[in-house]
Amino acid sequence: MTKQSPANIATIPDEGIDKGGQRLTTDQITRVISRHLEEEGGARLKIYMETCVHCGLCSDACHFYLSNDHDPKFSPAGKVKQALAPIIRKKGRVSVDFIKKASEIAFTECNLCRRCVMYCPFGINIAYLMLFIRRICHKLGVVPQYIQDTAHSHSATMNQMWVKEDEWIDTLHWQEDEARDEIENLRIPLEKEGADIFYSVIGPEPKFRAQLIYQAAVIMNAAGMDWTMPATSGWDNSDMCMYTGDEEMVARLKKVHFEAAMRLKTKRIVMGECGHAFRSVHDVGNRYLGWKMSPLSVIHAIEFYYELFRDRKLRVRQKYSIPVTLHDPCNVVRGGGLHELARYVIHETCSRFVEMHPNREHNYCCGAGGGVINCGPPYTKKRESSSKVKADQLADAMARGAKVIIAPCHNCHSGLEDTVKHYGLDMEIKFLGDIIYECIYK
Amino acid sequence: MMHEIFSFVRGPMVWIAFTVFTVGSLYRFISMWRLAKKKDSVVFNYFSFFYALRSIGHWIFPFAGVNMRKHPAMTVVAFLFHICLFVVPIFLSAHVIMFKESWNISWRWLPDPAADIMVMIVIVCCLFFWGRRIFLKEVRYLTSVSDYLILAAVAAPFISGLWAYHQWTAFSAVMIVHIISGEILLMIIPFTKLSHMLFFPFTRGYMGSEFGAVRHAKDW
Amino acid sequence: MKQNNIFTYTVIFSIFLLIGTIAAFSQEDIENVHDSAFKKLTRPAVAFFHDIHNDKAAIEECNVCHHMFEGKKRVEDDDSIGMECSECHYKEPVSSIPDLIRAYHLQCSGCHLKQKAGPVLCGECHRRE
Incomplete structure (x- = not known):
């Protein structure tokens, strides 16, 4: 498997961050952030930042940390320390370079999957803190270009x-x-x-x-x-x-x-x-x-x-016979508790099911969600190398027979496709709908 | 001279320490409550007692969560540490007798040898935490000077207490250090990272509510 | 040789005599505070040299310490010499009478604090030796 150190990635420039940064001065940054802290920095921000005792127990939750040789810069609290703590400490008086770096961390080194929330003894919501940084970047106009383009399309x-x-x-x-x-x-x-x-x-x-x-x-x-x-x-x-x-x-x-x-x-x-x-x-x-x-x-x-x-509205003509495994997407499992229902559907439609480990709420992130894949080509390599632990998890399921990964989420689908390709895994990725379409009486 | 110092640290200083602790804690609670009312109404709207308690219950029970099972040594140490940290100061015979002397109230106290062992446990746990900060790179990366200072502030009353109990040397001086360090520890709780003691039920409970009531998922 | 023997016997005899005298002399003095109510000691017993303490503290009247109360009122010209503290001060406080531990602590360290003299910290009285 290929391994890449974080140093030689991000060679494609990101105009959203670079040009966005060029327009800013420290004074502007300070003004925008201090107003933002005043308007939106409430009790959650304060308690999360103060309650964290720097125990490092969130590290093992994060696929960025696990995939990048346990580099502490990629641990959830490590990202908060780099990208948010100085903003609070200096009350927004940070440099343009700092904001550019913070933007890159918050947008491309965290999938907002909230796995770390389940690993923090205090339930500190790191995803909330990362989104807090992203919103600051949004207000400053320092957002990765590709995802900003989708936001423009939305508006x-x-x-x-x-x-x-x-x-x-x-x-x-x-x-x-x-x-x-x-x-x-x-x-x-x-x-x-x-x-x-x-x-x-x-x-x-x-x-x-x-x-x-x-x-x-x-x-x-x-x-x-x-x-x-x-x-x-x-x-x-x-x-x-x-x-x-x-x-x-x-x-x-x-x-x-x-x-x-x-x-x-x-x-x-x-x-x-x-x-x-x-x-x-x-x-x-x-x-x-x-x-x-x-x-x-x-x-x-x-x-x-x-x-x-x-309710027996659909009848299965023939069960899907290729062994499948299930990738539990963060937003519908950790965010919606649909993991058992997904397994119900799989057992109705597939004849062989292999669990990947960890699974359900503890599944590793696909590496694409939280808008990370939407930040585009400048970060593809970083995203792929940061999915090493996901690739290992998939390889393990593959070793136990799984040939198809069911991923009931678009982002997961795209992320897993990249991971499977990058790490040379012989697996196919499907939606639940693909499987159902194949095996029901139409 | 000794009598003046002792009279002060055992008298007015105790009042000051407890007042700073309780008023400080109340201030933190009330100001945080008001700030949350103003800017984080989501916390109140989504708070669910059932799911808050479900989450807190899982996190105050050893090895109930996945991450606790992943770090067995840390889990054992963290639980022993916190239990002893609270039990010893409240149920130490010498402390209860001080209340008896002053206010004529008392409660059951621990046998001294048991308290002795528990204090040593606290100190060993502090050494463990210290070691984590030095030797584990993910913890070292997060650690700043203040984290060491807070650890020292917690360890100080226990080390000096052990010392004074065994009367190793310079008894009187160590005893005064013990009292003062204990009072300092009490006073800094509301204003440092030790405030995790105050806010734990709220952060955990809120996240438990969100995970349980909205997201129908576990958070442990 | 003979003279030497006599000298040795004299020395030994003198030592015994000295020890005996000291022992006899100290019989008056209480070396440890003790009360039959304390069965098992939690902390080391408190050494207390009655006469030396009273000389140093210039206490003339016995009932400064060996006090006697009638109800809540202290009887000025009576004392409790020969009584054990636990005859009045029980394990638990009874109405206004402090319990035994509290009575001892207030009696000793209470006075020391007031007079700004004498031991006040736990380990200054309950010494491990």
């Missing part, structure tokens, strides 16, 4: 991938057409008022993975669901703004999403297999809008599939 088009409204509708029609070759009279119902289910997906699905919409339509059809998708904005449930620290945009995005579902008078929202979108809709965006929990019932694809099998 301009209300979706992540610059998809125009006609392109969206066209894609749905196209997938409906394709699917009709397989299943006569199949519909992807657009704008159907009063449908039971409002099905929403993430921007990359119509952009790169349109077949997932096709598969979803086939599953909905086979299960006899009354469902719809909107022809307007609100179809995209993804949210990179949640990861760039643009909280105002998070609220706008979720408002559009919820309102599309409500305009169509649907009973509940079913989301595609995406982790961060679930975090945004179930846990984060609703809060910025003033809802304690989401204003109408939201369920992730895993739970939806579980219901379909539990």
Whole structure:
């Protein structure tokens, strides 16, 4: 396996950070940060920073630390020490170079997976602290270019991938057409008022993975669901703004999403297999809008599939026979407790299941989530070398027979693809929907 | 001279120490509460007693969490340390008798040999923590001078107490050091990282609430 | 040789005599504070030389220490010589009468603190030797 030291990576410049930094002066930084601390630095920030007794017990939680030769700079508390502690201590009077470095740490060396929260005796939320830094970087305009571009897309088009409204509708029609070759009279119902289910997906699905919409339509059809998708904005449930620290945009995005579902008078929202979108809709965006929990019932694809099998809405033609393992995505497992439901669906559809270790809430991060993969090519190598522990975990599952990794999350999917390729593992990555599509009576 | 010093550290100074500790702790609680009300209302909105207690319960029970099982030595040391740290000062015969003398109240106290062993445990644990800070690179990286100072502040009353109990040498001086270091320790609790003692139930409880009620997941 | 023997016997006899005299002389003095109520000692017994203490502290009246109370009132011209402290001071405090440990501590270190003389720290009285 290839091993790379952190020194010889990041050779591709990041214009978002470099040019963003060029525009700043120390005085501006100080002004912005001190106002930010005044407005948003509350009791959580204070207690987290003061309560940490520097015991280092969070280190073993972090795949960055474990993958980079146990370099303490990559431990969760180590990242806080580098990127946040000086900001608090100096009350924001930090240099441009410091902010650039802090931005790189917060955006590309932490996946916000919250595994360390489960390893800290005090339950200090390191992900919150990293997001606090990201928001400072957002306010200063020092955000990695690639992820900032997705945030720009969100604010301009209300979706992540610059998809125009006609392109969206066209894609749905196209997938409906394709699917009709397989299943006569199949519909992807657009704008159907009063449908039971409002099905929403993430921007990359119509952009790169349109077949997932096709598969979803086939599953909905086979299960006899009354469902719809909107022809307007609100179809995209993804949210990179949640990861760039643009909280105002998070609220706008979720408002559009919820309102599309409500305009169509649907009973509940079913989301595609995406982790961060679930975090945004179930846990984060609703809060910025003033809802304690989401204003109408939201369920992730895993739970939806579980219901379909539990209620015998789907019938298995032939179980998937290639041995599978499951990657528990942080945002739906540590963030949604869907791990047992995912296993239920796998046991319904697959004949051989191999657990990877650790698993469930303790699974290692895919290395892509939290917006890290969205920061783009300048950080690909760092991301890959920081997934060494993930590769070892996968190799172990592979040694015990697993040939397919089920990853019910888009980010995990992409991250695991890179990891599998980089470390030369002979494994395929699939969504739960891929498996279900293959083995049900249509 | 000795009498003046002793009268002061055993009299007014004790009052000062306990006052600074309680008023300081109250101040920290109240100001933190108000700050949270103002800027972190999420903490109150999502706080769930059931899940808070579920999380706290798992973290105050040895080896209940994955990370505790990953670091067995640290877990044993941390639990022994904290238990002895609290039990000895409160149930030491000499301390109870001081309360008896002053206020005519008393409670059961530990046999002296037991307290003696527990104090040695505290000191050995402090050495262990010190060793971690020196020898484990992930801990060394996080450690600053203040972490050593706080460790010394915690160890001082126990080392001097052990010394005074065994009357090794310079008894009177060590005894005064013991009293003063104990009072200093009490006074700095609310204002240093030792405040983790005050805030542990809140940070743990809040995270337990978020993990339990919102995310339907374990946090241990 | 003979003379030498006599000298040796004289020395030995003198030593015995000296020890005897000292012993006889000290019989008056209490060397350790003891009370039959203390069965098992937690801390070392407290050495106390009655006459030396009283000379140093210039205490004339016995009942400065060997006090006698009637109810809450101290009886000025009575004393408690010959009594054990535990005859009045029990293991637990009874109404206004302090318990035995507290009585001893207040009696000794209480007075020492007030007079700014004499031992006050635990280990100054309860010495390990």
